[in-house]
Amino acid sequence: MHLEKTRRRGAELEDAILDAAWEVLIRQGYPGFTYEAIAARAGTSRPVLYRRWPQRDDLLLATLTKFLWSQPIELPDTGALRDDAIGSLRNADSARAHVLTLVSVQLMEYFRDSGSSLSELRDKIRDPSRPTSMETIVARAVERGEVPDRARPARVVSLPFDLLQHEMLMTMRPVPDEVITGIVDDIWLPLLTRP
Known part of the structure; x- marks a missing residue:
């Protein structure tokens, strides 16, 4: 039986990216907060990140919003x-x-x-x-x-x-x-x- 890897989409993918972004920020700081590092940690590609957050600061604000103010x-x-x-x-x-x-x-x-x-x-x-x-x-x-x-x-x-x-x-x-x-x-x- 062939099992296909399920692609994450929508909110599930966004949560995975923001979780990865938080980990990168906490471990590597702002200098290490790169599309490359976050995409690698989230198991996705840089274009996926760019489509949602065209600027690095957009991704930073989304990450901080999720982990600091959404709770x-x-x-x-x-x-x-x-x-x-x-x-x-x-x-x-x-x-x-x-x-x-x-x-x-x-x-x-x-x-x-x-x-x-x-x-x-x-x-x-x-x-x-x-x-x-x-x-x-x-x-x-x-x-x-x-x-x-x-x-x-x-x-x-x-x-x-x-x-x-x-x-x-x-x-x-x-x-x-x-x-x-x-x-x-x-x-x-x-x-x-x-x-």
Whole structure:
């Protein structure tokens, strides 16, 4: 009996390519993130990659979108603003600390070549129609009457996550719990609730 090798198509092929691209990025960094290396790892050809992602940066953005932002961090709903914020930061730290540090190191060449930053890259791959975890947490607190319903600067709302990322990148380690609670209690809540 003759068995024919099944050709992957559509979503199955795309998943295989993006999985291979992630492996190449993590192991070889941006300099090794080539169509040749990814095609070889995925068991396909370069033209298949070019058809889907004409530019290497298109493939990079698709890869990062799949592995960084398509898997949302669990957002607690404890019924209290402080507890939701601390829980969200703890979940982000445990889910993203290692990967964020690794990816930012592996993408140094990309940042240098493109003249962009981690925050610009984040903005490219983040779905702007989806509220951030901190926006959701603040909206819930407003609905519960914990904080007044008024306009707040986006930078204030996103501050806990921004400070968490800064801590991750500066220490290259998981963020200690006392730092997470300090971000929320000593910095964010006083800013968020000031008259």
